[in-house]
Amino acid sequence: HRVVVVNGPNLGRLGVREPEVYGYQDLTQLKKDCLLWGQELGLSVEVRQTDDEGQMVSWMHQAVDRKTAVVINPAAFTHYSYSLADAAAQVSKSGMPLIEVHISNPASRETFRKHSVISPIATATITGMGFYGYRLALEAVAHFSEEIDK
Ligand code: DQA
Numbered sequence: 001h002r003v004v005v006v007n008g009p010n011l012g013r014l015g016v017r018e019p020e021v022y023g024y025q026d027l028t029q030l031k032k033d034c035l036l037w038g039q040e041l042g043l044s045v046e047v048r049q050t051d052d053e054g055q056m057v058s059w060m061h062q063a064v065d066r067k068t069a070v071v072i073n074p075a076a077f078t079h080y081s082y083s084l085a086d087a088a089a090q091v092s093k094s095g096m097p098l099i100e101v102h103i104s105n106p107a108s109r110e111t112f113r114k115h116s117v118i119s120p121i122a123t124a125t126i127t128g129m130g131f132y133g134y135r136l137a138l139e140a141v142a143h144f145s146e147e148i149d150k
Pocket of ligand 1: 009011075077078101103104105113
């Protein structure tokens with residue numbers, strides 16, 4: 001099973017940006033972790049990052065067309081991007097899992113982070129677990145993939 005791990009704006013700055021919130025490890029490490037976890041779970045994983053909303057929307061369309069599961073950290077787009085929400089909804093409505101991940105726990109932070117426009121259309125949401133949240137998201141994809149195969 002294929003899964004694309006999509007990271008939104010400023011996540012290319014992991015390790016440098018607010019390490020007390022997002023940790024000291026960088027995006028390269030996150031990529032390595034996700035590829036290893038994918039191997040362990042029998043998933044073919046690709047990890048991407050963009051600061052561009054249109055790029056993220058295109059990646060959702062691509063996931064629908066290729067029937068690829070999605071793990072998504074929409075970063076700040078989480079809180080206001082209806083175009084990304086509409087695009088992500090096409091993935092989950094197509095029957096593929098779309099797991100929303102946040103490294104931090106946005107519910108415990110500033111008010112503007114408490115609302116997600118992605119959560120209502122996500123298959124599941126994992127927050128506050130650091131990079132390990134991506135591992136849990138990949139496990140969720142593996143679980144749902146088994147359900148789809150039945
Ligand atoms: C984040 C939380 C968002 O509120 C924030 O804009 C991010 C990262 C997280 O992973 O905790 O950029 O999605």
